[in-house]
Amino acid sequence: MVARVAYAAALCRQELIESMTSHSEPGQLQAIARVVSPYGEKFGVPRQPGLVAAAKGYIEMLPGFDRIEAFEGIEGFSHLWAIFGFHACGGQQRLRVRPPRLGGNEERGVFATRSPFRPNNLGLSVLRFEGLEQTENHLRVAVSGLDMVDGTPVYDIKPYVPYTDSIPQAQGGFAASAPEHRLAVVFSAQADRQLSAMPEAAHMRELVEQTLALDPRPAYRRDDGERLYGMQLAGHDVRWRVRGGRAEVEAIAPLG
Amino acid sequence: MVARVAYAAALCRQELIESMTSHSEPGQLQAIARVVSPYGEKFGVPRQPGLVAAAKGYIEMLPGFDRIEAFEGIEGFSHLWAIFGFHACGGQQRLRVRPPRLGGNEERGVFATRSPFRPNNLGLSVLRFEGLEQTENHLRVAVSGLDMVDGTPVYDIKPYVPYTDSIPQAQGGFAASAPEHRLAVVFSAQADRQLSAMPEAAHMRELVEQTLALDPRPAYRRDDGERLYGMQLAGHDVRWRVRGGRAEVEAIAPLG
Numbered sequence: 001m002v003a004r005v006a007y008a009a010a011l012c013r014q015e016l017i018e019s020m021t022s023h024s025e026p027g028q029l030q031a032i033a034r035v036v037s038p039y040g041e042k043f044g045v046p047r048q049p050g051l052v053a054a055a056k057g058y059i060e061m062l063p064g065f066d067r068i069e070a071f072e073g074i075e076g077f078s079h080l081w082a083i084f085g086f087h088a089c090g091g092q093q094r095l096r097v098r099p100p101r102l103g104g105n106e107e108r109g110v111f112a113t114r115s116p117f118r119p120n121n122l123g124l125s126v127l128r129f130e131g132l133e134q135t136e137n138h139l140r141v142a143v144s145g146l147d148m149v150d151g152t153p154v155y156d157i158k159p160y161v162p163y164t165d166s167i168p169q170a171q172g173g174f175a176a177s178a179p180e181h182r183l184a185v186v187f188s189a190q191a192d193r194q195l196s197a198m199p200e201a202a203h204m205r206e207l208v209e210q211t212l213a214l215d216p217r218p219a220y221r222r223d224d225g226e227r228l229y230g231m232q233l234a235g236h237d238v239r240w241r242v243r244g245g246r247a248e249v250e251a252i253a254p255l256g
Numbered sequence: 257m258v259a260r261v262a263y264a265a266a267l268c269r270q271e272l273i274e275s276m277t278s279h280s281e282p283g284q285l286q287a288i289a290r291v292v293s294p295y296g297e298k299f300g301v302p303r304q305p306g307l308v309a310a311a312k313g314y315i316e317m318l319p320g321f322d323r324i325e326a327f328e329g330i331e332g333f334s335h336l337w338a339i340f341g342f343h344a345c346g347g348q349q350r351l352r353v354r355p356p357r358l359g360g361n362e363e364r365g366v367f368a369t370r371s372p373f374r375p376n377n378l379g380l381s382v383l384r385f386e387g388l389e390q391t392e393n394h395l396r397v398a399v400s401g402l403d404m405v406d407g408t409p410v411y412d413i414k415p416y417v418p419y420t421d422s423i424p425q426a427q428g429g430f431a432a433s434a435p436e437h438r439l440a441v442v443f444s445a446q447a448d449r450q451l452s453a454m455p456e457a458a459h460m461r462e463l464v465e466q467t468l469a470l471d472p473r474p475a476y477r478r479d480d481g482e483r484l485y486g487m488q489l490a491g492h493d494v495r496w497r498v499r500g501g502r503a504e505v506e507a508i509a510p511l512g
Contacts (some may be wrong), residue, residue, distance in 0.1 A: 024266075027409075032375050074428060077427055109328040114414055124380070159369065160428070162425075167335055171334040171418075184430060
Protein backbone atom coordinates (compact mmCIF):
# COMPACT_ATOMS: atom_id res chain seq x y z
CA MET A 1 0.00 0.00 0.00
CA VAL A 2 1.25 3.41 -0.90
CA ALA A 3 1.55 5.79 2.02
CA ARG A 4 -0.18 8.82 0.57
CA VAL A 5 -3.06 9.37 2.98
CA ALA A 6 -1.10 8.71 6.13
CA TYR A 7 1.63 11.03 4.98
CA ALA A 8 -0.65 13.86 3.99
CA ALA A 9 -2.01 13.83 7.54
CA ALA A 10 1.45 13.48 9.04
CA LEU A 11 2.69 16.41 6.99
CA CYS A 12 0.02 18.60 8.55
CA ARG A 13 0.64 17.27 12.03
CA GLN A 14 4.32 17.96 11.72
CA GLU A 15 3.88 21.72 11.49
CA LEU A 16 1.18 22.03 14.13
CA ILE A 17 1.03 22.37 17.83
CA GLU A 18 -2.20 20.87 18.91
CA SER A 19 -2.94 23.20 21.80
CA MET A 20 -3.17 26.32 19.65
CA THR A 21 -5.56 25.40 16.89
CA SER A 22 -8.29 27.62 15.64
CA HIS A 23 -10.37 27.59 12.49
CA SER A 24 -11.97 30.24 10.38
CA GLU A 25 -14.55 30.34 7.63
CA PRO A 26 -12.99 30.37 4.18
CA GLY A 27 -13.01 33.84 2.66
CA GLN A 28 -13.64 35.62 5.94
CA LEU A 29 -10.77 37.90 6.88
CA GLN A 30 -10.00 38.89 10.44
CA ALA A 31 -7.71 41.84 11.18
CA ILE A 32 -4.77 40.66 13.28
CA ALA A 33 -3.29 44.14 13.75
CA ARG A 34 -3.69 47.85 12.99
CA VAL A 35 -1.06 50.14 11.54
CA VAL A 36 0.13 53.11 13.58
CA SER A 37 1.48 55.44 10.89
CA PRO A 38 2.52 59.09 10.66
CA TYR A 39 0.18 59.37 7.66
CA GLY A 40 -3.17 60.46 9.05
CA GLU A 41 -4.97 60.47 5.72
CA LYS A 42 -4.58 58.99 2.26
CA PHE A 43 -3.28 62.21 0.69
CA GLY A 44 0.50 62.33 1.03
CA VAL A 45 1.12 58.63 1.64
CA PRO A 46 4.12 57.39 -0.40
CA ARG A 47 2.97 55.29 -3.33
CA GLN A 48 5.24 52.38 -2.46
CA PRO A 49 7.00 51.23 0.71
CA GLY A 50 10.64 52.10 1.29
CA LEU A 51 10.50 55.48 -0.44
CA VAL A 52 10.39 57.38 2.87
CA ALA A 53 12.82 55.77 5.31
CA ALA A 54 11.74 58.27 8.01
CA ALA A 55 8.17 56.94 7.87
CA LYS A 56 8.41 54.93 11.07
CA GLY A 57 5.51 53.38 12.85
CA TYR A 58 4.07 50.20 14.26
CA ILE A 59 1.99 47.20 13.46
CA GLU A 60 0.00 47.00 16.67
CA MET A 61 -1.21 43.47 17.32
CA LEU A 62 -4.86 43.00 18.22
CA PRO A 63 -6.08 40.78 21.10
CA GLY A 64 -5.46 37.10 20.41
CA PHE A 65 -2.46 37.92 18.22
CA ASP A 66 -0.54 40.10 20.71
CA ARG A 67 1.59 37.19 21.88
CA ILE A 68 5.35 37.31 21.74
CA GLU A 69 5.60 33.55 21.10
CA ALA A 70 3.92 34.09 17.70
CA PHE A 71 7.04 36.05 16.65
CA GLU A 72 9.86 33.81 17.88
CA GLY A 73 12.54 33.72 15.17
CA ILE A 74 11.57 37.02 13.54
CA GLU A 75 14.74 38.68 14.84
CA GLY A 76 16.73 36.91 12.11
CA PHE A 77 14.86 38.78 9.37
CA SER A 78 15.51 42.37 8.30
CA HIS A 79 12.26 42.91 6.40
CA LEU A 80 8.62 41.85 6.68
CA TRP A 81 5.64 41.61 4.38
CA ALA A 82 2.36 43.06 5.48
CA ILE A 83 -0.82 41.99 3.70
CA PHE A 84 -3.38 44.66 4.52
CA GLY A 85 -6.67 46.21 3.53
CA PHE A 86 -6.82 49.48 1.57
CA HIS A 87 -9.50 50.86 3.88
CA ALA A 88 -9.19 54.56 3.04
CA CYS A 89 -10.90 54.63 -0.35
CA GLY A 90 -14.30 53.25 0.55
CA GLY A 91 -14.00 49.71 -0.77
CA GLN A 92 -14.09 50.87 -4.39
CA GLN A 93 -13.03 48.17 -6.82
CA ARG A 94 -12.20 48.61 -10.51
CA LEU A 95 -10.95 46.53 -13.42
CA ARG A 96 -9.34 49.57 -15.07
CA VAL A 97 -7.37 52.28 -13.27
CA ARG A 98 -5.21 55.30 -14.09
CA PRO A 99 -1.82 54.85 -12.42
CA PRO A 100 -0.38 58.11 -11.02
CA ARG A 101 2.97 56.90 -12.35
CA LEU A 102 1.68 57.41 -15.89
CA GLY A 103 0.47 60.92 -15.18
CA GLY A 104 -3.02 59.94 -14.10
CA ASN A 105 -4.60 60.01 -17.55
CA GLU A 106 -3.56 56.67 -19.07
CA GLU A 107 -5.57 53.57 -18.30
CA ARG A 108 -4.21 50.19 -17.40
CA GLY A 109 -5.76 46.93 -16.25
CA VAL A 110 -5.91 46.82 -12.47
CA PHE A 111 -3.97 43.52 -12.29
CA ALA A 112 -1.04 45.22 -14.05
CA THR A 113 -0.90 47.86 -11.28
CA ARG A 114 -0.60 48.15 -7.51
CA SER A 115 -3.66 50.42 -7.34
CA PRO A 116 -5.74 50.22 -4.14
CA PHE A 117 -8.97 50.18 -6.16
CA ARG A 118 -8.77 46.46 -6.85
CA PRO A 119 -10.88 43.37 -6.26
CA ASN A 120 -10.67 42.52 -2.54
CA ASN A 121 -8.76 45.80 -1.87
CA LEU A 122 -5.71 43.89 -0.61
CA GLY A 123 -2.38 45.67 -0.27
CA LEU A 124 1.11 44.20 -0.07
CA SER A 125 4.09 46.10 1.34
CA VAL A 126 7.57 45.11 2.37
CA LEU A 127 8.68 47.04 5.45
CA ARG A 128 11.94 47.24 7.32
CA PHE A 129 11.67 45.37 10.63
CA GLU A 130 12.87 47.59 13.48
CA GLY A 131 12.12 45.34 16.45
CA LEU A 132 9.37 44.10 18.73
CA GLU A 133 8.08 46.30 21.53
CA GLN A 134 6.16 44.83 24.41
CA THR A 135 4.44 47.03 26.97
CA GLU A 136 2.02 46.03 29.74
CA ASN A 137 -0.97 45.54 27.50
CA HIS A 138 0.40 45.71 24.00
CA LEU A 139 2.68 44.00 21.56
CA ARG A 140 3.74 45.96 18.54
CA VAL A 141 6.12 45.48 15.65
CA ALA A 142 8.25 48.56 14.92
CA VAL A 143 8.68 49.14 11.17
CA SER A 144 9.99 51.81 8.82
CA GLY A 145 9.48 52.70 5.19
CA LEU A 146 5.71 52.80 5.75
CA ASP A 147 3.32 53.53 2.90
CA MET A 148 0.12 52.86 4.81
CA VAL A 149 -2.47 55.15 6.33
CA ASP A 150 -2.87 55.24 10.11
CA GLY A 151 -5.44 52.66 11.20
CA THR A 152 -4.94 50.31 8.24
CA PRO A 153 -6.12 46.77 9.07
CA VAL A 154 -3.41 44.11 8.70
CA TYR A 155 -4.36 40.54 7.79
CA ASP A 156 -0.97 38.87 7.76
CA ILE A 157 2.69 39.43 8.60
CA LYS A 158 5.29 37.24 6.90
CA PRO A 159 9.08 37.30 6.95
CA TYR A 160 10.74 38.55 3.76
CA VAL A 161 12.67 35.54 2.44
CA PRO A 162 15.21 36.92 -0.05
CA TYR A 163 16.01 33.65 -1.83
CA THR A 164 12.43 33.42 -3.03
CA ASP A 165 11.07 37.00 -2.77
CA SER A 166 13.97 38.96 -4.24
CA ILE A 167 14.21 38.91 -8.04
CA PRO A 168 16.51 41.81 -9.00
CA GLN A 169 16.43 40.89 -12.69
CA ALA A 170 12.61 41.00 -12.89
CA GLN A 171 11.13 43.32 -15.49
CA GLY A 172 9.05 46.07 -13.93
CA GLY A 173 6.85 47.27 -16.80
CA PHE A 174 5.79 50.89 -16.52
CA ALA A 175 7.29 51.07 -12.99
CA ALA A 176 10.72 49.73 -13.92
CA SER A 177 12.56 52.09 -11.56
CA ALA A 178 11.78 54.20 -8.49
CA PRO A 179 9.98 57.48 -9.25
CA GLU A 180 12.54 60.11 -10.17
CA HIS A 181 10.54 63.24 -9.61
CA ARG A 182 12.01 64.75 -6.44
CA LEU A 183 11.36 68.24 -5.13
CA ALA A 184 13.72 70.28 -3.03
CA VAL A 185 11.98 71.09 0.27
CA VAL A 186 12.40 74.43 2.05
CA PHE A 187 10.83 75.72 5.26
CA SER A 188 9.39 79.17 5.94
CA ALA A 189 10.59 81.05 9.03
CA GLN A 190 7.28 80.15 10.70
CA ALA A 191 7.58 76.43 9.86
CA ASP A 192 11.17 76.47 11.09
CA ARG A 193 10.10 77.94 14.45
CA GLN A 194 7.28 75.41 14.75
CA LEU A 195 9.64 72.54 13.96
CA SER A 196 12.25 73.71 16.46
CA ALA A 197 9.69 73.72 19.26
CA MET A 198 8.92 70.00 18.77
CA PRO A 199 10.50 67.34 20.97
CA GLU A 200 11.45 65.26 17.91
CA ALA A 201 12.33 68.18 15.64
CA ALA A 202 15.06 66.44 13.63
CA HIS A 203 12.94 63.40 12.89
CA MET A 204 9.92 65.50 11.96
CA ARG A 205 12.00 67.63 9.60
CA GLU A 206 13.31 64.50 7.89
CA LEU A 207 9.83 63.02 7.61
CA VAL A 208 8.41 66.20 6.06
CA GLU A 209 11.37 66.51 3.69
CA GLN A 210 11.27 62.91 2.48
CA THR A 211 7.49 62.91 2.11
CA LEU A 212 7.18 66.19 0.21
CA ALA A 213 10.22 65.42 -1.97
CA LEU A 214 8.06 62.72 -3.60
CA ASP A 215 5.58 65.44 -4.64
CA PRO A 216 2.27 64.05 -3.38
CA ARG A 217 0.21 66.35 -5.62
CA PRO A 218 -2.15 64.54 -7.98
CA ALA A 219 -0.25 64.10 -11.24
CA TYR A 220 -2.91 65.83 -13.32
CA ARG A 221 -2.85 68.91 -11.08
CA ARG A 222 0.87 69.59 -11.11
CA ASP A 223 0.56 72.61 -13.35
CA ASP A 224 -2.20 74.08 -11.21
CA GLY A 225 -0.41 77.19 -9.95
CA GLU A 226 0.78 77.78 -6.42
CA ARG A 227 -2.12 76.22 -4.62
CA LEU A 228 -1.84 75.64 -0.86
CA TYR A 229 -1.86 71.95 0.07
CA GLY A 230 -2.43 70.38 3.47
CA MET A 231 -1.79 66.93 4.88
CA GLN A 232 -1.87 65.25 8.27
CA LEU A 233 1.59 64.05 9.22
CA ALA A 234 2.58 62.67 12.62
CA GLY A 235 -0.23 64.50 14.38
CA HIS A 236 0.48 67.79 12.62
CA ASP A 237 -1.17 69.79 9.89
CA VAL A 238 1.53 70.42 7.29
CA ARG A 239 0.83 73.11 4.69
CA TRP A 240 2.95 73.73 1.63
CA ARG A 241 3.03 75.10 -1.89
CA VAL A 242 5.08 74.07 -4.89
CA ARG A 243 6.83 77.01 -6.48
CA GLY A 244 9.69 76.96 -8.98
CA GLY A 245 10.27 73.21 -8.52
CA ARG A 246 10.55 73.50 -4.73
CA ALA A 247 8.10 72.48 -2.02
CA GLU A 248 7.84 75.45 0.36
CA VAL A 249 6.52 74.45 3.76
CA GLU A 250 4.43 77.31 5.12
CA ALA A 251 3.35 75.93 8.50
CA ILE A 252 3.44 72.81 10.66
CA ALA A 253 0.83 73.09 13.40
CA PRO A 254 -0.28 70.43 15.88
CA LEU A 255 -3.69 68.99 14.95
CA GLY A 256 -6.49 70.21 17.21
CA MET B 257 -8.62 77.71 2.51
CA VAL B 258 -6.47 74.65 2.36
CA ALA B 259 -7.36 72.19 -0.36
CA ARG B 260 -7.25 68.95 1.60
CA VAL B 261 -10.79 67.62 1.22
CA ALA B 262 -11.13 68.50 -2.43
CA TYR B 263 -7.81 66.88 -3.21
CA ALA B 264 -8.46 63.69 -1.27
CA ALA B 265 -11.57 63.22 -3.41
CA ALA B 266 -9.70 64.18 -6.58
CA LEU B 267 -6.94 61.71 -5.79
CA CYS B 268 -9.49 58.92 -5.68
CA ARG B 269 -11.25 60.14 -8.81
CA GLN B 270 -8.00 60.26 -10.68
CA GLU B 271 -7.41 56.51 -10.51
CA LEU B 272 -10.97 55.45 -11.15
CA ILE B 273 -13.12 54.83 -14.13
CA GLU B 274 -16.65 55.49 -13.10
CA SER B 275 -18.33 52.86 -15.22
CA MET B 276 -16.61 49.93 -13.52
CA THR B 277 -17.14 50.49 -9.82
CA SER B 278 -18.11 47.82 -7.38
CA HIS B 279 -17.95 47.61 -3.62
CA SER B 280 -17.43 44.84 -1.14
CA GLU B 281 -17.89 44.39 2.57
CA PRO B 282 -14.65 44.91 4.50
CA GLY B 283 -13.06 41.63 5.50
CA GLN B 284 -15.05 39.55 3.03
CA LEU B 285 -12.81 37.86 0.48
CA GLN B 286 -14.00 36.82 -2.94
CA ALA B 287 -11.95 34.41 -5.06
CA ILE B 288 -11.10 36.06 -8.37
CA ALA B 289 -9.43 32.96 -9.84
CA ARG B 290 -8.51 29.32 -9.26
CA VAL B 291 -5.08 27.77 -9.73
CA VAL B 292 -4.65 25.01 -12.29
CA SER B 293 -1.54 23.24 -11.02
CA PRO B 294 0.21 19.93 -11.68
CA TYR B 295 0.14 19.34 -7.92
CA GLY B 296 -3.07 17.48 -7.22
CA GLU B 297 -2.60 17.30 -3.45
CA LYS B 298 -0.62 19.07 -0.74
CA PHE B 299 2.00 16.32 -0.43
CA GLY B 300 4.85 17.02 -2.87
CA VAL B 301 4.15 20.72 -3.46
CA PRO B 302 7.43 22.72 -3.42
CA ARG B 303 7.72 24.71 -0.21
CA GLN B 304 8.39 27.99 -2.00
CA PRO B 305 7.71 29.26 -5.51
CA GLY B 306 10.45 29.19 -8.13
CA LEU B 307 12.06 25.98 -6.87
CA VAL B 308 10.52 23.89 -9.66
CA ALA B 309 10.69 25.82 -12.94
CA ALA B 310 8.86 22.98 -14.71
CA ALA B 311 5.81 23.48 -12.46
CA LYS B 312 3.74 25.26 -15.08
CA GLY B 313 0.08 26.00 -14.78
CA TYR B 314 -2.57 28.67 -14.89
CA ILE B 315 -4.41 31.17 -12.84
CA GLU B 316 -7.86 30.70 -14.31
CA MET B 317 -9.96 33.82 -13.91
CA LEU B 318 -13.48 33.42 -12.53
CA PRO B 319 -16.55 35.09 -14.04
CA GLY B 320 -16.49 38.85 -13.57
CA PHE B 321 -12.70 38.88 -13.54
CA ASP B 322 -12.10 37.02 -16.82
CA ARG B 323 -11.74 40.23 -18.79
CA ILE B 324 -8.66 40.97 -20.83
CA GLU B 325 -8.92 44.71 -20.16
CA ALA B 326 -8.19 44.05 -16.47
CA PHE B 327 -4.69 42.91 -17.53
CA GLU B 328 -3.64 45.61 -19.99
CA GLY B 329 0.00 46.49 -19.29
CA ILE B 330 0.89 43.19 -17.63
CA GLU B 331 3.03 42.18 -20.62
CA GLY B 332 5.77 44.54 -19.38
CA PHE B 333 6.27 42.51 -16.21
CA SER B 334 8.18 39.23 -15.96
CA HIS B 335 6.81 38.11 -12.59
CA LEU B 336 3.53 38.32 -10.68
CA TRP B 337 2.43 38.06 -7.08
CA ALA B 338 -0.49 35.84 -6.21
CA ILE B 339 -2.22 36.30 -2.87
CA PHE B 340 -4.13 33.09 -2.27
CA GLY B 341 -5.82 30.91 0.31
CA PHE B 342 -4.11 27.84 1.77
CA HIS B 343 -7.23 25.75 1.30
CA ALA B 344 -5.70 22.28 1.57
CA CYS B 345 -5.11 22.07 5.30
CA GLY B 346 -8.62 22.59 6.60
CA GLY B 347 -8.40 26.20 7.76
CA GLN B 348 -6.16 25.31 10.69
CA GLN B 349 -4.52 28.35 12.26
CA ARG B 350 -1.67 28.34 14.78
CA LEU B 351 0.52 30.85 16.60
CA ARG B 352 3.41 28.36 16.83
CA VAL B 353 4.56 26.04 14.04
CA ARG B 354 7.40 23.64 13.27
CA PRO B 355 9.02 24.70 10.00
CA PRO B 356 10.08 21.75 7.80
CA ARG B 357 13.23 23.76 7.07
CA LEU B 358 14.33 23.23 10.67
CA GLY B 359 13.75 19.49 10.51
CA GLY B 360 10.16 19.60 11.71
CA ASN B 361 10.87 19.43 15.42
CA GLU B 362 11.84 23.01 16.30
CA GLU B 363 9.12 25.52 17.04
CA ARG B 364 8.93 29.07 15.76
CA GLY B 365 6.35 31.82 15.94
CA VAL B 366 4.05 31.60 12.94
CA PHE B 367 4.74 35.24 11.91
CA ALA B 368 8.45 34.35 11.57
CA THR B 369 7.55 31.63 9.03
CA ARG B 370 5.71 31.14 5.75
CA SER B 371 3.70 28.24 7.19
CA PRO B 372 0.18 27.75 5.76
CA PHE B 373 -1.24 27.23 9.26
CA ARG B 374 -1.51 30.94 9.99
CA PRO B 375 -4.18 33.43 10.91
CA ASN B 376 -6.33 34.04 7.81
CA ASN B 377 -4.48 31.23 5.94
CA LEU B 378 -3.21 33.68 3.31
CA GLY B 379 -0.37 32.66 1.02
CA LEU B 380 1.94 34.85 -1.03
CA SER B 381 3.91 33.55 -4.02
CA VAL B 382 5.87 35.22 -6.77
CA LEU B 383 5.42 33.37 -10.07
CA ARG B 384 6.97 33.77 -13.48
CA PHE B 385 4.47 35.30 -15.89
CA GLU B 386 4.28 33.20 -19.08
CA GLY B 387 1.49 35.02 -20.92
CA LEU B 388 -2.26 35.46 -21.13
CA GLU B 389 -4.39 32.84 -22.86
CA GLN B 390 -7.86 33.64 -24.00
CA THR B 391 -10.21 30.97 -25.28
CA GLU B 392 -13.92 31.23 -26.09
CA ASN B 393 -15.12 31.18 -22.53
CA HIS B 394 -12.02 31.54 -20.47
CA LEU B 395 -9.19 33.88 -19.64
CA ARG B 396 -6.20 32.41 -17.91
CA VAL B 397 -2.78 33.61 -16.86
CA ALA B 398 0.00 31.14 -17.69
CA VAL B 399 2.62 30.92 -14.92
CA SER B 400 5.58 28.79 -13.91
CA GLY B 401 7.43 28.08 -10.71
CA LEU B 402 4.16 27.10 -9.02
CA ASP B 403 4.05 26.07 -5.37
CA MET B 404 0.28 25.87 -5.07
CA VAL B 405 -2.13 22.96 -5.01
CA ASP B 406 -4.58 22.52 -7.88
CA GLY B 407 -7.81 24.39 -7.12
CA THR B 408 -6.23 26.99 -4.82
CA PRO B 409 -8.43 30.11 -4.59
CA VAL B 410 -6.65 33.32 -5.63
CA TYR B 411 -7.67 36.65 -4.10
CA ASP B 412 -5.33 39.02 -5.89
CA ILE B 413 -2.79 39.24 -8.71
CA LYS B 414 -0.24 42.05 -8.64
CA PRO B 415 2.74 42.83 -10.84
CA TYR B 416 6.14 42.21 -9.25
CA VAL B 417 7.76 45.65 -9.07
CA PRO B 418 11.50 45.05 -8.57
CA TYR B 419 12.42 48.53 -7.35
CA THR B 420 10.22 48.05 -4.30
CA ASP B 421 9.79 44.25 -3.99
CA SER B 422 13.36 43.08 -4.59
CA ILE B 423 15.71 43.45 -1.61
CA PRO B 424 18.70 41.21 -2.33
CA GLN B 425 20.55 42.33 0.81
CA ALA B 426 17.67 41.40 3.14
CA GLN B 427 18.48 39.00 5.96
CA GLY B 428 16.55 35.77 5.67
CA GLY B 429 16.71 34.31 9.18
CA PHE B 430 16.51 30.52 9.30
CA ALA B 431 15.72 30.45 5.54
CA ALA B 432 18.68 32.57 4.45
CA SER B 433 19.30 30.52 1.31
CA ALA B 434 17.41 28.08 -0.91
CA PRO B 435 17.15 24.56 0.50
CA GLU B 436 20.29 22.62 -0.39
CA HIS B 437 19.05 19.09 0.06
CA ARG B 438 18.75 17.74 -3.48
CA LEU B 439 18.24 14.13 -4.44
CA ALA B 440 19.35 12.50 -7.66
CA VAL B 441 16.29 11.11 -9.43
CA VAL B 442 16.34 7.83 -11.36
CA PHE B 443 13.55 6.00 -13.19
CA SER B 444 12.78 2.28 -13.18
CA ALA B 445 12.37 0.51 -16.53
CA GLN B 446 8.61 0.53 -15.94
CA ALA B 447 8.52 4.27 -15.16
CA ASP B 448 10.66 4.95 -18.22
CA ARG B 449 8.22 3.04 -20.46
CA GLN B 450 5.26 4.85 -18.91
CA LEU B 451 6.94 8.22 -19.42
CA SER B 452 7.84 7.49 -23.03
CA ALA B 453 4.22 6.73 -23.86
CA MET B 454 3.07 10.19 -22.75
CA PRO B 455 2.47 12.99 -25.27
CA GLU B 456 4.52 15.43 -23.16
CA ALA B 457 7.15 12.96 -22.01
CA ALA B 458 10.08 15.38 -21.80
CA HIS B 459 8.14 17.92 -19.77
CA MET B 460 6.75 15.28 -17.41
CA ARG B 461 10.20 13.81 -16.84
CA GLU B 462 11.53 17.27 -15.97
CA LEU B 463 8.61 17.96 -13.63
CA VAL B 464 9.08 14.66 -11.79
CA GLU B 465 12.84 15.18 -11.55
CA GLN B 466 12.66 18.74 -10.25
CA THR B 467 9.87 17.95 -7.79
CA LEU B 468 11.43 14.81 -6.28
CA ALA B 469 14.92 16.40 -6.18
CA LEU B 470 13.55 18.64 -3.42
CA ASP B 471 12.76 15.52 -1.36
CA PRO B 472 9.14 16.06 -0.40
CA ARG B 473 9.26 13.52 2.44
CA PRO B 474 8.35 14.93 5.85
CA ALA B 475 11.61 16.02 7.47
CA TYR B 476 11.09 13.88 10.57
CA ARG B 477 10.55 10.74 8.46
CA ARG B 478 13.66 10.93 6.33
CA ASP B 479 15.37 8.08 8.12
CA ASP B 480 12.29 5.87 7.85
CA GLY B 481 13.67 3.14 5.58
CA GLU B 482 12.73 2.58 1.98
CA ARG B 483 9.05 3.34 2.26
CA LEU B 484 7.01 3.71 -0.93
CA TYR B 485 5.63 7.22 -1.43
CA GLY B 486 2.90 8.38 -3.77
CA MET B 487 1.84 11.78 -5.05
CA GLN B 488 -0.54 13.14 -7.66
CA LEU B 489 1.40 15.00 -10.33
CA ALA B 490 -0.05 16.33 -13.59
CA GLY B 491 -2.88 13.83 -13.54
CA HIS B 492 -0.59 10.91 -12.74
CA ASP B 493 0.09 8.79 -9.72
CA VAL B 494 3.85 8.95 -9.16
CA ARG B 495 5.39 6.36 -6.82
CA TRP B 496 8.94 6.44 -5.56
CA ARG B 497 11.31 5.39 -2.83
CA VAL B 498 14.41 7.06 -1.47
CA ARG B 499 17.37 4.70 -1.37
CA GLY B 500 21.05 5.57 -0.95
CA GLY B 501 20.42 9.30 -1.41
CA ARG B 502 18.52 8.81 -4.68
CA ALA B 503 14.82 9.06 -5.45
CA GLU B 504 13.92 5.95 -7.43
CA VAL B 505 10.72 6.39 -9.42
CA GLU B 506 8.92 3.05 -9.53
CA ALA B 507 5.83 3.93 -11.58
CA ILE B 508 3.98 6.82 -13.19
CA ALA B 509 0.41 5.77 -13.97
CA PRO B 510 -2.47 7.95 -15.16
CA LEU B 511 -4.96 8.65 -12.38
CA GLY B 512 -8.18 6.68 -12.71
